[in-house]
Amino acid sequence: MQAEQTRAIVAICLMAAFADQHKDDREREHIRRIAESLSANSGVDLMQVYQDVLLGRFSLDAAAAALDSAELRHLAFEFAVGVCDADGVHDARETAFLDRLRTALGLARAEADAFTAQADQLAELPLDVAPAAASATPPAATAAGPGSGPRPSTMSDAELDRTILNASILNGALELLPQSLASMAIIPLQTRLVYRIGKSYGYELDRGHIKDFLATVGVGLTSQYVEQFGRKLVGGLLGKMLGKAGRTIGSVATGSAFSFASTYALGHVARRYYAGGRSLSGDALKASFSGLVGEARELQQRYAPQIEERARTLDVGKLMNELRV
Numbered sequence: 001m002q003a004e005q006t007r008a009i010v011a012i013c014l015m016a017a018f019a020d021q022h023k024d025d026r027e028r029e030h031i032r033r034i035a036e037s038l039s040a041n042s043g044v045d046l047m048q049v050y051q052d053v054l055l056g057r058f059s060l061d062a063a064a065a066a067l068d069s070a071e072l073r074h075l076a077f078e079f080a081v082g083v084c085d086a087d088g089v090h091d092a093r094e095t096a097f098l099d100r101l102r103t104a105l106g107l108a109r110a111e112a113d114a115f116t117a118q119a120d121q122l123a124e125l126p127l128d129v130a131p132a133a134a135s136a137t138p139p140a141a142t143a144a145g146p147g148s149g150p151r152p153s154t155m156s157d158a159e160l161d162r163t164i165l166n167a168s169i170l171n172g173a174l175e176l177l178p179q180s181l182a183s184m185a186i187i188p189l190q191t192r193l194v195y196r197i198g199k200s201y202g203y204e205l206d207r208g209h210i211k212d213f214l215a216t217v218g219v220g221l222t223s224q225y226v227e228q229f230g231r232k233l234v235g236g237l238l239g240k241m242l243g244k245a246g247r248t249i250g251s252v253a254t255g256s257a258f259s260f261a262s263t264y265a266l267g268h269v270a271r272r273y274y275a276g277g278r279s280l281s282g283d284a285l286k287a288s289f290s291g292l293v294g295e296a297r298e299l300q301q302r303y304a305p306q307i308e309e310r311a312r313t314l315d316v317g318k319l320m321n322e323l324r325v
Contacts, residue, residue, distance in 0.1 A: 003044045004066050005044075005067060005072060006265060007044060007046070007049050007064075007066070008062075008067055008081060009075065009076045009077070009233060009264065010035075010049050010230060011052070011058045012045050012051050012060070012064075012076045012079065012101065012226075012235065013062050013079050013226050013230070014031070014035075014054075014099075014226070014264060015030055015053055015060060015063070015097065016080040016083040016084050016101075017083050017206070017222050017223070017226055018053070018054070018117075019084060019096075019097035020091050020093045020094050024217055026295070030218075030220040030223035031050070031222070031223045031226055032047075032050060033034060034155065034223060034226055034227045034230060035049065035050035035230075036147040037230075038230045038233075042244055042300040043291075051071065051176075058184075058250070059098060060104050063104075064101070064104035064106075066077075067105070068129075068234055069211075073106065074105075075103065075180070076278060077101060077102060077105055077107055078115060078180035079100055079180065079229045080097075080098060080117060080270075081098060081116050082183065082184045082225050083170060083222060083314070084097070084098060084228065085119045085120060085122070085123040085184065085224060086123075086221040086224065086225040087211060088117060088123055088207065089120045089124060089223040090120075098112075098116065108145060112314065118320070119181065119184055121320070122184050122185055122188055122320065123184075123188065125188045125192065125323050127191065127192060127205070127210075128195070128199075150275060150276055151201055151202060152201075152277065153197075153200040153201050154200045154201075154239040160200070160271055161170075163193070163196065163269070164197075164268060165264070165303075166194065166264040167189060167192075167193045167263050167267060168261075168264040168300075169260065169261045169303055169306055169307050169310055170310060171189055171190070171259040171260060171262075171263040171315075172256045172257070172259050172260030172303075172306075172310075173227040173256070173284045173307050173310035173311040173314050174186055174189075174259065175228065175255045175258070175259040175309065176255075176256050176307070177207060177314065177316060178313040179316050180229075181320065182234070182314075183225070183228045183229065183315050185316075185320070186224075186228065186263075186298040186324070187320065189266055189323075190214070190219070190262070190263055190266055191214075191244070193263065193266065193270070194213060194267075194270045197267060197271055198210075198270065200274075201274035201275055203274055203278070213270070213285075215275070216285050216286070217266065217269055217283045217288075217289040218289055218290070219266060219284045219289075224262075228255065228259070231258070232255065233312075243244050247280070252273075254262075254305060256300075257297055257300045260295035260300045260303070261293045261294065261297045261299075261300055262293060262296075262309065263309075264299065264300075265289050265292035265295075266289065269288050269289045269292060272288060279300075
């Protein structure tokens with residue numbers, strides 16, 4: 001893929017990220033840092049693309065025109081849908097943007113709508129995947145608020161460790177797969193993990209709370225998708241996504257390590273937070289998450305064979321069906 005095509009797809013992802021016009025300063029800054037990091041690793045000045053998109057100097061039509069194959073146009077649309085659905089099913093502004101993008105890319109409505117429907121189903125995955133835990137949670141604990149003091153979990157320490165590790169391995173494996181939907185499943189799975197951990201400590205969480213929790217620890221929803229897709233563009237997996245040879249294990253492993261580490265750190269920060277009665281401050285949560293990410297990157301090397309084996313046996317379609325129940 002040529003540099004101009006890389007710039008075009010990144011520009012479309014950035015346009016999708018800003019389509020709802022609601023991104024806060026934290027999210028914008030995270031996206032800016034991602035563009036800076038990808039520029040250093042790709043040899044393409046993606047920081048300039050970031051600035052051009054923000055200032056309206058890179059048009060949607062120009063980006064679409066740079067994509068000269070059906071495969072690239074479909075890929076750009078899939079990435080944009082994932083970015084728009086990162087923090088929930090796309091709103092009216094994002095819907096309008098995706099419709100303009102579909103037209104600019106010359107995609108058939110039926111095909112575009114079919115993919116969008118799959119992504120929407122992922123974005124709306126039910127949170128409650130462990131109903132048995134709810135019956136073991138004392139009503140008083142469920143009603144308790146922040147700062148209510150330490151509390152036990154309905155899961156043992158070994159069960160919590162296993163739950164977090166299994167989720168981390170699965171997300172690391174998903175990052176090794178070429179399908180766009182595989183990357184789109186990572187954040188819903190992280191959201192489920194936080195929900196399950198919080199519920200085990202007696203907290204009934206909704207999506208709004210979990211979204212705020214993720215933002216506080218430093219996991220931006222939209223920016224994480226931009227980073228995942230950006231890594232695939234510059235990290236060696238794009239050729240496989242387009243049905244060609246050329247996957248480089250070292251580069252791909254970087255993205256997998258990132259997904260493993262962020263999931264692992266998120267799970268253990270959530271465990272500390274809810275076990276302590278939600279008394280940790282925002283700064284403490286960020287510091288804890290940052291430290292755990294570093295530890296998890298080293299731990300990932302130990303589990304790399306299991307992650308690769310999970311990826312070899314992972315059926316994305318089957319997984320999507322299992323996640324919806």
